Each structure stands twice: as C-alpha cells, then as structure tokens.
Amino acid sequence: MALDQHGRLERILIGVVLLQFLALVAIPLCAIPLHVSRNYNEGWNAYFAQIALHGGVLYPPVDAMVTNNYPPLSFYLVGAVGKVVGDNIVAGRLLAVLSLIVVSINVGRFSRWLGAGRALSVLASALFLLGVYTLMPDYIAINDPQFLAHAFVTSGALVFLKASSGRFWKSMLLSAGLIVVGGLVKHSVISLPLALCAWALFYDRRRLGVFLVSSLVVGITACTVVYMAWGEPMVRDLLFNARLANLSRAFPIMGYVLRFLWPYVVMVIVGWWRLGHRDKASFVVLYLTWSMLNAFWMLAGAGVNLNVLCDVAIALTLGAVLFVKALSGDERPVRIFHGHAKTVACLLMVLPWMVASLFIYFSRPDAHNVNDLADVHQWEGLSRTLSLTKGEVACETLAVCYWAHKPMEIDFFNYGEKVYAGSVYADAPEGFLVKVTQKSYAYVVIEKNSLIYGRLPSVLMRALFDNYKPVAMVADEEVLMAPRK
Incomplete structure (x- = not known):
C-alpha cells in the first residue's frame, strides 16, 4: 500500500x-x-x-x-x-x-x-x-x-x-x-x-x-x-x-508487562541510534529510563497497580514516533x-x-466486565439494604457504603498495612478486632476474594469469620456478612 x-x-x-x-x-x-x-x-x-x-x-x-x-x-x-x-x-x-x-x-x-x-x-x-x-x-x-x-x-x-x-x-x-x-x-x-x-x-x-x-x-x-x-x-x-x-513483587509484574513493551523499547533504541543521538531523541530515552525505574520502584510497594506505567506508555509512544522518523526520514x-x-x-x-x-x-474479561451492566441492580440492592440498616456497617469495597450514604468506618487496605507494619496494634481499643468481636457492625461487606486472601491480616479475618457469617453473595463479587447468633 x-x-x-x-x-x-x-x-x-x-x-x-x-x-x-x-x-x-x-x-x-x-x-x-x-x-x-x-x-x-x-x-x-x-x-x-x-x-x-x-x-x-x-x-x-x-x-x-x-x-x-x-x-x-x-x-x-x-x-x-x-x-x-x-x-x-x-x-x-x-x-x-x-x-x-x-x-x-x-x-x-x-x-x-x-x-x-x-x-x-x-x-x-x-x-x-x-x-x-x-x-x-x-x-x-x-x-x-x-x-x-x-x-x-x-x-x-x-x-x-x-x-x-x-x-x-x-x-x-x-x-x-x-x-x-x-x-x-x-x-x-x-x-x-x-x-x-x-x-x-x-x-x-x-x-x-x-x-x-x-x-x-x-x-x-x-x-x-x-x-x-x-x-x-x-x-x-x-x-x-x-x-x-x-522488590520481589516488582520483578514478576515487570516481567508480565515487558512482553507488551519490548517491541517499543526496540523502536526507541533504533530511533535514537539512527537519528544520531540528537538532543530531542535523547529526551525520549531519558524519559523512558526514568519511567521504567520509577515504575519498578513503585511496583515493589503493596497495593500499587499498573497505572504507574502511564509515563512508560507516553515515553514508548514517543519512541515509536522517533522510529518512524528514523526509518522514513530524508x-x-x-x-x-x-x-x-x-x-x-x-x-x-x-x-x-x-x-x-x-x-x-x-484474556482478561475483568478489564471490561460485561456483568457491570447486567448486575447493576444487584449492586444497587446491596447499597439499598445497607442504607436502610440502623447502626454501623463496614465495607471492603468502599463504594458500596458510599452509595448507601454510610460513613467510611474502615479502609481495609491501609488499615491492614498499618497493622502489618506495627503502626497500630491489631487489638487496639476501637479497632476492627474489638468491633467485630463485640459485633458492633450490623453488616460487614467483603470482596469474594477475601474468602481466600484478604487485605487484612489473618488475625483480623479470623475474628471476622468467628463472629460474622456470610448471608448473601452479590453479583458474584461482594459477600454480605451478618453477626452470628
């Protein structure tokens, strides 16, 4: 063509x-x-x-x-x-x-x-x-x-x-x-x-x-x-x-994404080399270098996701532009x-x-889950149930409690990180362990994956399951838990 x-x-x-x-x-x-x-x-x-x-x-x-x-x-x-x-x-x-x-x-x-x-x-x-x-x-x-x-x-x-x-x-x-x-x-x-x-x-x-x-x-x-x-x-x-x-967390993640990146890394190198290492081409190389290093460093942290690769995507796209200019220039x-x-x-x-x-x-239907459209009534029903509930409720997926117009009682991820790091004690007064042991929450909503691996330390999850039982599964993602009798 x-x-x-x-x-x-x-x-x-x-x-x-x-x-x-x-x-x-x-x-x-x-x-x-x-x-x-x-x-x-x-x-x-x-x-x-x-x-x-x-x-x-x-x-x-x-x-x-x-x-x-x-x-x-x-x-x-x-x-x-x-x-x-x-x-x-x-x-x-x-x-x-x-x-x-x-x-x-x-x-x-x-x-x-x-x-x-x-x-x-x-x-x-x-x-x-x-x-x-x-x-x-x-x-x-x-x-x-x-x-x-x-x-x-x-x-x-x-x-x-x-x-x-x-x-x-x-x-x-x-x-x-x-x-x-x-x-x-x-x-x-x-x-x-x-x-x-x-x-x-x-x-x-x-x-x-x-x-x-x-x-x-x-x-x-x-x-x-x-x-x-x-x-x-x-x-x-x-x-x-x-x-x-x-750092052991960052290596497999970067290994996963590199299979999508390597053609563009090659384009950056080819473009920079054929354009004679010029100043503007060197900016793209420097940008990609900082982006990759920063992404690798941040991905070592718990809870960090692939959105930190946005700079990498920008730099590689600019590298592809250099590649076209290098191959087709006068x-x-x-x-x-x-x-x-x-x-x-x-x-x-x-x-x-x-x-x-x-x-x-x-290969990743979770990235565009069609059930988001089909299950909206179930999500809304869950929020409606919580909104009509008297007393405190705790949600791992905080959007559920937000739409129910309930206050944010706990941030599962950051609270779990503080317990792991020793910034707070698991059995601190007014902490999650005390609240679930006393059954202070009318409901607790956790993600289905938390049945196997949760954001909270195991001592807190055990206390939750000892005192609360699953009563409903919503949209095959959220588990509604009520106090055990």
Missing part, C-alpha cells in the same frame, strides 16, 4: 486505532453512571472528596482505621464536579476520561516537538490510548486521579520544552506551576519532571537553571500553603505512610524498503499494541 505525501496511510491508521480503542472501552464508558464499583479506590476517593467539600478530617490520626495517603487537590476537584453531578464516583470517572483525552492530545504535541508531521502526531495520540488499554485496562474511566495528575504534568512539560528564550521566566513559572499542581493531585508523577531536568542538564543548562529557580519559588509557596492547611498529619501520611514493600532513509519505508514504519508502529490490546480484551 503506497503512502502519498499527504499521509493517507496515517489517516487510515488513525481511524482504525481509534475505532479499536473505542470498541475495547465501550463497556467501561457505558458504566460511568452505574453504581457498580470497578476498583477498590473508587469509593475511597469519593469519601475523601466528600470530606474535602463538606468538612471532616482529611488526614486522620495515625491510629484511625482510615488513612489518606494522597495529596489534597484531587479531592477538591472531584468534589466540586461531584457537587454538580450528584455523585463523586461518577464525577471522578468523568474527570478521568477527560484527563486521559488531555494526556493523549499532549502526546501528539510532544510528537510535534520531536518534529513529526500533523498526521503522525495524531496517530501517536491514538496509539497512546491503545497503549494505556494494553497496560492498564481496568483504569479506563474509573474514579482515580492518575490521569488527572498526568494532564497537569504533561502540560507543564510542554511549556518547559517549547519555551522561547525571550520568555523563559514567564514560561518556566507556568511550567513549574502546572507540574506542582500535578504533584498536588498525585505525588508519584515524578518521572517526567526528572527527565526534563536530566535532559536540560546535558542540552540547555540555562533553561534548567531558570526552571529550578521557578520550581523552588512555586514549590516553597505551595508547600507552605498546604502545610498551613493540613500540617504534620499530611506530611506523615504522604511520605511516611505504612506500606509493605518488597537524511538516512532505509533503502531496503524500496520507497515504502514510511508505510512499513507506520505499520510496525501500531501493530504491537493493536494485537496486544486484543489479547488483553479476550
């Missing part, structure tokens, strides 16, 4: 990739307004958004059964939208989708900065969406601030890279501001800022100096404001929260393809993630 000078093949591939992505995410998009929890964090984020807008302790004491280990900004943004739509979980899902679109557009803008044409840049934006589905399919359209943080940070990075010498200070203050805002949404999005600084250290030290000074000014101002508002408890929970970590064209270098390069650019995303779709 010959490629004309107007990028006919690229336009065809854009349509094919976008159509495939929309087909893959159709069910998650349709499930946005439904009261079906797709992720443990959805209800957790909704509760803290409720606290942020309606009052309460955003960073509870260390011995509390709930913990907030996220920066504050996402809760206010989600809470504000939730006030309009009437549901913080739906609000967070909408913001996540909009943020993902912003990040994909920014991927195209990064591609333009690398020298790609308009059609190739749009193709990169579409390919990034397919890469996100391949690496983290269950993070599409859920109430989580990951993509929201990246929307701010990638926008700030573009300001940094495109700043003209005559407007350095204004541009760098804006860049630092956007990146700091992204960090106040989620503080783990550090790969891109580190890559910017490393790249500028080698290729534009004046740009780096102005950016560092601007970041210092903006950062100190932001830290002062948030510390005055939330103080030491926020610092403790963000930087020193109890979380078990083991300076060092690949003669073996006899004038069809760009056709072959574009096809090689999209095929790995097109195939991998289909593999994910058919």
Whole structure:
C-alpha cells in the first residue's frame, strides 16, 4: 500500500486505532453512571472528596482505621464536579476520561516537538490510548486521579520544552506551576519532571537553571500553603505512610508487562541510534529510563497497580514516533524498503499494541466486565439494604457504603498495612478486632476474594469469620456478612 505525501496511510491508521480503542472501552464508558464499583479506590476517593467539600478530617490520626495517603487537590476537584453531578464516583470517572483525552492530545504535541508531521502526531495520540488499554485496562474511566495528575504534568512539560528564550521566566513559572499542581493531585508523577531536568542538564543548562529557580519559588509557596492547611498529619501520611514493600513483587509484574513493551523499547533504541543521538531523541530515552525505574520502584510497594506505567506508555509512544522518523526520514532513509519505508514504519508502529490490546480484551474479561451492566441492580440492592440498616456497617469495597450514604468506618487496605507494619496494634481499643468481636457492625461487606486472601491480616479475618457469617453473595463479587447468633 503506497503512502502519498499527504499521509493517507496515517489517516487510515488513525481511524482504525481509534475505532479499536473505542470498541475495547465501550463497556467501561457505558458504566460511568452505574453504581457498580470497578476498583477498590473508587469509593475511597469519593469519601475523601466528600470530606474535602463538606468538612471532616482529611488526614486522620495515625491510629484511625482510615488513612489518606494522597495529596489534597484531587479531592477538591472531584468534589466540586461531584457537587454538580450528584455523585463523586461518577464525577471522578468523568474527570478521568477527560484527563486521559488531555494526556493523549499532549502526546501528539510532544510528537510535534520531536518534529513529526500533523498526521503522525495524531496517530501517536491514538496509539497512546491503545497503549494505556494494553497496560492498564481496568483504569479506563474509573474514579482515580492518575490521569488527572498526568494532564497537569504533561502540560507543564510542554511549556518547559517549547519555551522561547525571550520568555523563559514567564514560561518556566507556568511550567513549574502546572507540574506542582500535578504533584498536588498525585505525588508519584515524578518521572517526567526528572527527565526534563536530566535532559536540560546535558542540552540547555540555562533553561534548567531558570526552571529550578521557578520550581523552588512555586514549590516553597505551595508547600507552605498546604502545610498551613493540613500540617504534620499530611506530611506523615504522604511520605511516611505504612506500606509493605518488597522488590520481589516488582520483578514478576515487570516481567508480565515487558512482553507488551519490548517491541517499543526496540523502536526507541533504533530511533535514537539512527537519528544520531540528537538532543530531542535523547529526551525520549531519558524519559523512558526514568519511567521504567520509577515504575519498578513503585511496583515493589503493596497495593500499587499498573497505572504507574502511564509515563512508560507516553515515553514508548514517543519512541515509536522517533522510529518512524528514523526509518522514513530524508537524511538516512532505509533503502531496503524500496520507497515504502514510511508505510512499513507506520505499520510496525501500531501493530504491537493493536494485537496486544486484543489479547488483553479476550484474556482478561475483568478489564471490561460485561456483568457491570447486567448486575447493576444487584449492586444497587446491596447499597439499598445497607442504607436502610440502623447502626454501623463496614465495607471492603468502599463504594458500596458510599452509595448507601454510610460513613467510611474502615479502609481495609491501609488499615491492614498499618497493622502489618506495627503502626497500630491489631487489638487496639476501637479497632476492627474489638468491633467485630463485640459485633458492633450490623453488616460487614467483603470482596469474594477475601474468602481466600484478604487485605487484612489473618488475625483480623479470623475474628471476622468467628463472629460474622456470610448471608448473601452479590453479583458474584461482594459477600454480605451478618453477626452470628
């Protein structure tokens, strides 16, 4: 298939990739307004958004059964939208989708900065969406601030890279501001800022100096404001929260994802090498390096999911752009393809993630569970049962209790981590062990998987099963437990 000078093949591939992505995410998009929890964090984020807008302790004491280990900004943004739509979980899902679109557009803008044409840049934006589905399919359209943080940070990075010498200070203050805002949404999005600084250290030290000074000014101002508002408890929970970590956890996870990444890693290397190690190509290599290292380090922590690979998806997509430019450029064209270098390069650019995303779709039905649509009445019935119940209820899937308009009694994951780490004692007064032993909860809702392996230590789970019995299974996912007589 010959490629004309107007990028006919690229336009065809854009349509094919976008159509495939929309087909893959159709069910998650349709499930946005439904009261079906797709992720443990959805209800957790909704509760803290409720606290942020309606009052309460955003960073509870260390011995509390709930913990907030996220920066504050996402809760206010989600809470504000939730006030309009009437549901913080739906609000967070909408913001996540909009943020993902912003990040994909920014991927195209990064591609333009690398020298790609308009059609190739749009193709990169579409390919990034397919890469996100391949690496983290269950993070599409859920109430989580990951993509929201990246929307701010990638926008700030573009300001940094495109700043003209005559407007350095204004541009760098804006860049630092956007990146700091992204960090106040989620503080783990550090790969891109580190890559910017490393790249500028080698290729534009004046740009780096102005950016560092601007970041210092903006950062100190932001830290002062948030510390005055939330103080030491926020610092403790963000930087020193109890979380078990083991590098042995990261190795199998990275081994799993590398089978979807290696073709694009090869593209990055080929593109960087054939383009003569230029400064812009080196930025992509530095970005990928920081992204992989940061993802590996974070995946060692308990409860960390594949959403930390978002920077990796961006960097690899940009590497694919370098690959197309390297194989089809005017300076060092690949003669073996006899004038069809760009056709072959574009096809090689999209095929790995097109195939991998289909593999994910058919091998991981949990990522697009059609039962989300069929079982919505069961989820709503469970929330209705809890809402009509007098007294306290505890939910592992916090969205269930959120939709029942019940307070958040316990955060199973973070409370379990604190018990494991020794930050709180399992038999502490007013703790979960005492409450289930005294049968203080009218109901406890746990996930089906917790019947085998739960988020809480075994001593707490044994106490739960000694004092509570399963009375109903909801949507083959949630187990409703009532006190034993």
